[in-house]
Each structure stands twice: as C-alpha cells, then as structure tokens.
Amino acid sequence: MxxxxxxxxxxxxxxxxxxxxxxxxxxxxxxxxxxxxxxxxxxxxxxxxxxxxxxxxxxxxxxxxxxxxxxxxxxxxxxxxxxxxxxxxxxxxxxxxxxxxxxxxxxxxxxxxxxxxxxxxxxxxxxxxxxxxxxxxxRRMGEYGLSLLKPGMGILTHCNAGTLATAKYGTSLSPIYLGQEKDYGFRVFADETRPALQGARLTAWELMKAGVDVTLICDNMASQVMKNGWIDAVVVGCDRMAANGDGANKIGTSGVAILAREYGIPFYMFVPTSTIDLECEKGEDIEIELRDGKEIYQMWYKEPMAPEGIKTYNPSFDVTPAEYITAVITEKGIAYPPYTDSLKEIMER
CATH class of the missing domain: 1.20.120.420 (translation initiation factor eif-2b, domain 1)
Structure with a gap:
C-alpha cells in the first residue's frame, strides 16, 4: 500500500x-x-x-x-x-x-x-x-526535512505525526515517506507512546503499510536504542508552538528531547505554520489537556492493571523547551534558534 x-x-x-x-x-x-x-x-x-x-x-x-x-x-x-x-x-x-x-x-x-x-x-x-x-x-515539510537527513539513517519518532494525523504524508513522517520514494533506506524506531499507543497502533501500522523498515519499542527503551548507536535523528510533530519555540506535543516528547541532547542526537520538530501561536509567549502559557486516568490502566486490558480507586495523573501533552529543539521544520522553511526571531520571520514570509 x-x-x-x-x-x-x-x-x-x-x-x-x-x-x-x-x-x-x-x-x-x-x-x-x-x-x-x-x-x-x-x-x-x-x-x-x-x-x-x-x-x-x-x-x-x-x-x-x-x-x-x-x-x-x-x-x-x-x-x-x-x-x-x-x-x-x-x-x-x-x-x-x-x-x-x-x-x-x-x-x-x-x-x-x-x-x-x-x-x-x-x-x-x-x-x-x-x-x-x-x-x-x-509535502513541502517533507522536502525541507529530507534535506536534514541522509540515506540509511536510524530515526526515532514519538506518537503519530504521519498521514493519519494530516491530509496526507504527515508532518514529521513526511520526509520518511519521501525518503522511501527515493530508496533512502531509513530505519525507523517508533515509540509505542503510552497511554493511547499512537506509535504502536498508528505509526507502526501506516509505516508498515507503506513498506518502511520500522521497529516498535516501548517508550522507556528510547535511551537504550540511542545508547546502542541506532538513532541518528529524532523527528516529532507538534500540537502548538509558542512564540519562543517551546513546543507542545504528545506526552513523553520532552523526555525524548532531553535524551537526544544527552546523546548528541539532533531533535527536529515539524510544525505547520497553522500550529505556531505567536500570541502565546512561552510554553507555560499552553493549556494542557488532562484525560481520564482509566486510559493508563484499563483501556487496553481485559482486566484493570492497577488497584481500584488508584489516583492517576494523565496529561495528554507536555512541552519541550526550545533549548532542546535543534530545528523547527515548517512548510515555509527551516527555523533555527533563536526561535523568537526565526519563527516570527517564518510567519511573515
């Protein structure tokens, strides 16, 4: 397919x-x-x-x-x-x-x-x-993103920012699809992305459908695959980016960004300009959706995997500080730090 x-x-x-x-x-x-x-x-x-x-x-x-x-x-x-x-x-x-x-x-x-x-x-x-x-x-984000990647790279992604999340191609998965067309031979590692498992259910599904070499890992395995030397770049999407470059994405994204910094791996966030909110000054100003805690311990199991009455905390997103983002890829071009200046310039194009 x-x-x-x-x-x-x-x-x-x-x-x-x-x-x-x-x-x-x-x-x-x-x-x-x-x-x-x-x-x-x-x-x-x-x-x-x-x-x-x-x-x-x-x-x-x-x-x-x-x-x-x-x-x-x-x-x-x-x-x-x-x-x-x-x-x-x-x-x-x-x-x-x-x-x-x-x-x-x-x-x-x-x-x-x-x-x-x-x-x-x-x-x-x-x-x-x-x-x-x-x-x-x-499509344009994919072309800009592909300019940052090389054939044969190992790429880690979190959540699902593919064609299932867009009209077509996706944001952060777009360069992977374009690379597939050019026989780049990318090796993709998909975080399962707890608790809703968008990486396991969606990213793995659509990449396999398209014939991409994809390996599924648990979220807490990201550090190990980086340590193994299997990851050359991290690509993720974004649900809202503040004017200073702080980016809200699926919960767990900020942890991946911190790991990437530790291992010296570039962390690329793919952000359509419609997702950039210049009226939002910084990440702390982004409203974070809290969801039902049953998603954590009950949604995917025949029997609850936690005791009845357990307290839960289930934010759907976290905010990755701008300092951990190597580059922001938009349909109008690539933005680099300082994002307060480059994002504004991108939006004015």
Whole structure:
C-alpha cells in the first residue's frame, strides 16, 4: 500500500467519513459524521487526531453540521455557525489547529452578503481548501526535512505525526515517506507512546503499510536504542508552538528531547505554520489537556492493571523547551534558534 491509500477523512459536498483510529490496527472502519455532536465526539475520543487532521475535521465538520440548516436569514445562519464553532472548539483545547480552522471558516463568512445556500457553499470551499493546503504543506515539510537527513539513517519518532494525523504524508513522517520514494533506506524506531499507543497502533501500522523498515519499542527503551548507536535523528510533530519555540506535543516528547541532547542526537520538530501561536509567549502559557486516568490502566486490558480507586495523573501533552529543539521544520522553511526571531520571520514570509 502507498501513502496515498491511507485517508483519515473522506469529505464531499454531502458526506463526511472519519477513519476510526481507535479501532486501528485491528479494524479499518469509517464512521459517518451527521452533525456537530458526532464531530465533537470523534475529536474528543481521538477517533480523528493529530493537530492538522483535527483542524481539517473541524472545518469539514462545521460545514456538515450546517448542511441541513433550513433558515434563510444570513445573520441567523452566521450566529448558528458561530455557536457551532464555539462548541467544536472545546473538544480538544491544546491543538491550536482546531480553533485556527474554525476561525478561518467563520472569517470566510464575515463579509459575505449573499444567500444562506451561498454561505454553505463558501464553507464547503473553505474546508476543501484547508484540506488541500495541508496536503501541500506536508509535502513541502517533507522536502525541507529530507534535506536534514541522509540515506540509511536510524530515526526515532514519538506518537503519530504521519498521514493519519494530516491530509496526507504527515508532518514529521513526511520526509520518511519521501525518503522511501527515493530508496533512502531509513530505519525507523517508533515509540509505542503510552497511554493511547499512537506509535504502536498508528505509526507502526501506516509505516508498515507503506513498506518502511520500522521497529516498535516501548517508550522507556528510547535511551537504550540511542545508547546502542541506532538513532541518528529524532523527528516529532507538534500540537502548538509558542512564540519562543517551546513546543507542545504528545506526552513523553520532552523526555525524548532531553535524551537526544544527552546523546548528541539532533531533535527536529515539524510544525505547520497553522500550529505556531505567536500570541502565546512561552510554553507555560499552553493549556494542557488532562484525560481520564482509566486510559493508563484499563483501556487496553481485559482486566484493570492497577488497584481500584488508584489516583492517576494523565496529561495528554507536555512541552519541550526550545533549548532542546535543534530545528523547527515548517512548510515555509527551516527555523533555527533563536526561535523568537526565526519563527516570527517564518510567519511573515
């Protein structure tokens, strides 16, 4: 299977289907989105996940949610769009692409003065544009990322920032797919990424589908494979990057970055410009989503793997300080420290 055949969101004028990633790798099942509640649950329950894909799902979902609106007053329609956007924005607060996509959809209607049916058409076209732009963005990130890598490298990745998390190619996995096309022979090591196991269930699944040499490891094995000399670079995605270069990504990412620094291994964070939040000064200002502790000890087991009533702490993300990030790869180019300057310059291009 080629990367083109892995499609997390199928979208048309009358239908939106989401590949239920909670069922992977055992079952490839698409679920239809009929309204805002379906879209909210799909994002909240991580049936669709990954910052870019969340943004795409929000945009497509906002359109689908308004498809059967029967009123004819444009002001009332705009109000309903706004209320629906506010509702969807609460599904997962850390990923800035969610609010970015919804704001962009609303802005498309801001100066429109036509009919409600025309407004619906604008929403459809904007959702389609967001999706197409993400695919092109991922391709460009892959090309920039590939310029930092060499054939035969061993590459460690954490969580899933592949085509399942985007429109196509992925962010941090994009150079791996492009390298596969050029016979670079990368050897990828995928952290399982506890507690939701996106590395084991998703990254390993899609890389194997594409014929990439991938080895699955537990999160606490990263230090050992680095010590063995098997890792030449670390590539990860990002759900929100602050203006100073601090990057929020799946829980455990900051630990990998610290290990990479210890072993002298470059740590590359792949960040679409839609994920860069210049209004957020530093990582401490990023809201971190806390999830149900049952994900830690019950979700993947026939029987609970911890005593009943145990206290849990289950943050979905952590923030990697800018000082541990070797370079930030965007669709507009590569940013290097100091990020306060380089990210601003990237965003102004």
């Amino acid at each position: 080629k990367v083109e055949e892995i499609v997390p969101i199928r979208f048309s004028e009358r239908q939106m289907l989401v590949l239920d990633q909670t069922r992977l790798p055992g079952e490839e099942k698409y679920i239809e989105m009929f309204g805002k509640e379906d879209v909210f649950v799909a994002i909240k329950k991580m049936k669709v996940r990954g910052a870019p894909a969340i943004g795409i799902a929000a945009a497509c979902g906002l359109y689908i949610s308004m498809l059967d609106y029967e009123g004819r007053d444009l002001a009332d329609f705009r109000h309903e769009v706004h209320e629906t956007a506010l509702y969807l924005a609460k599904a997962r607060p850390t990923a800035v692409n969610l609010s970015w996509a919804l704001n962009r959809m609303e802005e498309k209607l801001a100066s429109y003065e036509g009919s409600v049916s025309g407004a619906k058409r604008l929403l459809y076209e904007e959702a389609t544009a967001i999706r197409k732009e993400d695919e092109a963005s991922c």
